Amino acid sequence: MFTNSTILVTGGTGSWGNELIKQLLSKQPKKITIFSRNENRQVVMRRTFPDTRIQFCIGDIRDRDAVSTACSGVDYVFHLAALKHVPVCEENPIEAFKTNVLGTYNVIEASIENNVKKVIYVSTDKAADPANTYGMTKALGEKLILHANQKNPTTKFLCIRGGNVLGSSGSVLPLFMKQLEEQNQIIITDRRMTRYFVTPQHAINTLLQAAELGTGGEVFVMHMNACKILDLAEVLIDYFQKKDVDIIEIGARNGEKMHEVLIAKNEEPLATIFNKDLILISPTNSSEEKTPLPTVLLDTKQRLMSKTEIKELLTSGGFFEVINET
Numbered sequence: 671m672f673t674n675s676t677i678l679v680t681g682g683t684g685s686w687g688n689e690l691i692k693q694l695l696s697k698q699p700k701k702i703t704i705f706s707r708n709e710n711r712q713v714v715m716r717r718t719f720p721d722t723r724i725q726f727c728i729g730d731i732r733d734r735d736a737v738s739t740a741c742s743g744v745d746y747v748f749h750l751a752a753l754k755h756v757p758v759c760e761e762n763p764i765e766a767f768k769t770n771v772l773g774t775y776n777v778i779e780a781s782i783e784n785n786v787k788k789v790i791y792v793s794t795d796k797a798a799d800p801a802n803t804y805g806m807t808k809a810l811g812e813k814l815i816l817h818a819n820q821k822n823p824t825t826k827f828l829c830i831r832g833g834n835v836l837g838s839s840g841s842v843l844p845l846f847m848k849q850l851e852e853q854n855q856i857i858i859t860d861r862r863m864t865r866y867f868v869t870p871q872h873a874i875n876t877l878l879q880a881a882e883l884g885t886g887g888e889v890f891v892m893h894m895n896a897c898k899i900l901d902l903a904e905v906l907i908d909y910f911q912k913k914d915v916d917i918i919e920i921g922a923r924n925g926e927k928m929h930e931v932l933i934a935k936n937e938e939p940l941a942t943i944f945n946k947d948l949i950l951i952s953p954t955n956s957s958e959e960k961t962p963l964p965t966v967l968l969d970t971k972q973r974l975m976s977k978t979e980i981k982e983l984l985t986s987g988g989f990f991e992v993i994n995e996t
Contacts, residue, residue, distance in 0.1 A: 671697075671746075671881070671882045672694060672697040672698070672699050672746065673697060673698045673699070674698065674699065674700045675699050675700060675745040675746060676699070676700055676701045676702075676703075676743055676744050676745050676746075677694060677699050677701070677702045677703070677744065677745065677746045677747075677748065678702075678703045678705055678740055678741060678744045678746070678747045678748070678786075679691070679702065679703070679704055679705065679747075679748045679750060680705045680706070680731055680737075680740075680747070680748070680749050680750055680751035680777060681705075681706055681731075681749075681750040681751025681752060682704035682705065682706055682715075682748075682750060683704060683706045683708055683711035683712055683714075683715050684711075684750065684838065684839055685835060685837060685838035685839055685841075685870060686750050686792065686835060686838065686870070686873070686874070687704065687706075687715075687750055688715065688718065688870075689870040689871060689873070689874040690748060690750070690874050690877065690878075691704070691715075691719055691724065692719075692874075693874050693875065693878060694878075695719070695721060695723065695724075697878075699723060700723065701723055701724075701725060702723055702724050702725070703724075703725045703726070703727055703740060703744070704724065704725070704726045704727065705727045705729050705731075705737075705740045705751070706726075706727075706728070706729070706751065707728065707729065707730045709728060712726045712728065727740050730773075731749075731751045731769065731773030731774070731776055731777055732768050732769060732772060732773050732776065733776070734776045734779065734780065737773075737776045737777055737780040738776075738779075738780040738783055738784065740780070741777075741780040741781055741783070741784040741786055742784055743784070744781075744784060744786050745786065745787045745788075746786065746787060746788050746789075746790070746881070747777065747781055747786050747788070747789045747790065748790050748792070748877075748881070749774065749777050749789060749790065749791045749792065750792050751769070751773060752769060752770050752773075752792075752807075752808070752811075753765060753766045753769045753770060753804070753807075754794070754804060755804070755840055756796070756802050756803075756804050756923065756925050756926060757923050757924065757925070759802065759803040759804040759807065759925075760802060760803050760804075760923075760924045760925045763803045766803050766804060766807050767803075767807055769807075770804070770807035770808055770810070770811055771807050771810045771811060771814070774791065774810075774811040774814050774815065775814055777789065778814060778815065778818045778821075778827070781818075781825050781827075782818070782821060782822045782824075782825050785824055785825065786825050787824075787825065787826065788825070788826045788827075788828070788881065788884070788886070789815070789818070789825060789826070789827045789828075790828060790829075790830065790877070790880065790881045790884070791811060791812065791815040791827065791828070791829045791830070792829075792830060792832075792877065793808050793811065793812050793829050793830065793831040793832075793889070794808050794831060794832065794833070795831060795832065795833045795834075795866055795930045795931065795932050796808060796927075796930065797809040797811075797812055797831060798831070798930075798931050798932060798933055798934040798937070799931055799934045799935065801925060801926075801927050802924075802925030802926070802927075803925065804925070812829050812831075812889060815827045815828070815829050816829065816887060816889070819886045819887045826884070826885060826886030826887075827886055827887070828880065828881075828884035828885075828886055828887065828888045828889070828890065829888070829889045829890065830876070830877055830880040830881075830889075830890040830891075830892065831889060831890065831891045831892065831932065832866075832868060832873055832876070832877075832891075832892040832894060832932075833865060833866025833867060833868060833892070833894045833896075833930065833932065834865050834866060834867050834868070835867075835868055835869070835870050835873050836867055836868065836869055836870065836983070836984070836987050836989065837870060837987065837989060838870070842865075842899065842902070843902075843984075843989065846902070846903055846906055847906065850906060850907065850910060850912055850915065854912060854914070854915055854916070855915060855916040855917070855918060856903045856906070856907070856915060856916075856917050856918070857918045857920055858899055858900060858903060858917060858918070858919055858920070859899075859919070859920055859921060859922045859923055859926060860899075860919065860921065860922050860928065861898075861899075861900045861917075861919055862898070862900075862928060863898070863899045863900075863922070863926075863928055863929070864896045864897065864898050864899065864928070864929045864930070864974060865896060865897070865899060865930060866894040866895065866896045866930060866932060867894065867895070867896070867897060867902075867975075867983065868892060868894045868895075869983065869986055869987035869988075870987065871986075871987065872947075873892065875947075876892050876893075876947045876948060879945075879947060879948060880948060883944075883948075887952065887953075888950055888951070888952050889937075889950075889951040889952070890944065890948045890949070890950060890951075891932050891933060891941070891948065891949040891950075891951060892932075892947065892948065892949075893946065893947055893948065893949060894932065895973075895974075895975050895979070895983075896929075896930075896973075896974055896975065897974050897975040897979075897980050898974055900917070901974070901975070901976075901977050901980055902980055903917060904977065905977050905980045905981050905984070908977075909981065909984075909990060932949070933949065933951065933963070937951050938963065940952060940953060941963055942963075943963065949963065
């Protein structure tokens with residue numbers, strides 16, 4: 671699908687983008703354009719990927735003309751750009767709306783205008799039964815993407831929804847590691863809190879599966895496992911052999927759920943197992959033919975990763991080895 675194609679990645683300088691570019695390059699595309707507004711991150715990424723097939727474009731998805739120019743001659747768009755941190759979006763709801771909703775609308779219109787073949791929108795578990803500004807804006811983004819399939823038969827639009835990618839910028843894993851190293855403490859919001867986690871490698875592999883298999887109008891959900899944040903903290907303490915670590919509980923932040931879900935209650939009748947990595951949510955899914963969904967996808971409290979499984983996940987993602995080498 672991607673061989674000799676031209677690809678645009680919005681917000682491509684983040685953790686998702688770096689892993690996506692790495693995997694896309696192996697599929698022999700003609701050109702990949704990274705569209706983002708952070709100049710410094712683009713400079714760093716240029717040094718990481720000294721490949722002539724990669725080009726960089728400074729721009730903001732809020733700027734319709736800039737997005738349209740970036741989409742010229744593009745075959746596939748991966749729409750990653752977003753304001754994604756829950757507290758930031760809670761404090762700046764208008765800005766979150768401008769980027770996550772209006773920006774997504776700009777990507778849709780620009781893609782249709784330039785006859786892009788397929789647009790893949792990266793969503794989040796926080797869009798399922800949203801309880802905060804970030805989740806609500808991403809849920810609106812999903813609605814816009816799905817509705818866009820009715821606007822133009824040439825361009826196909828689909829969504830893929832996942833949880834937390836381990837090690838992504840500003841996420842809990844690097845934060846806990848920094849706190850352990852510098853202060854011998856870990857600050858958590860609530861000892862009962864659970865979250866879904868996946869490694870960057872698996873997340874992007876699953877994203878590319880959805881991109882290739884989707885025909886337009888689908889919401890794909892990554893099959894992920896959840897764990898207690900406290901268990902994650904204790905696995906790190908044990909691995910790094912830290913003694914007398916203070917675990918400080920500060921209470922949930924504004925807009926945070928105690929437990930996330932990957933599939934909303936109203937979506938359950940429309941959800942079917944697509945393959946071992948993906949769940950498909952589609953209005954055309956037949957409940958009569960539906961395979962029962964794993965309970966872990968519906969309620970994080972039903973089945974949580976053990977500490978051994980958390981350690982295996984961190985090891986498979988290369989986080990422990992990377993820390994040891996440095």
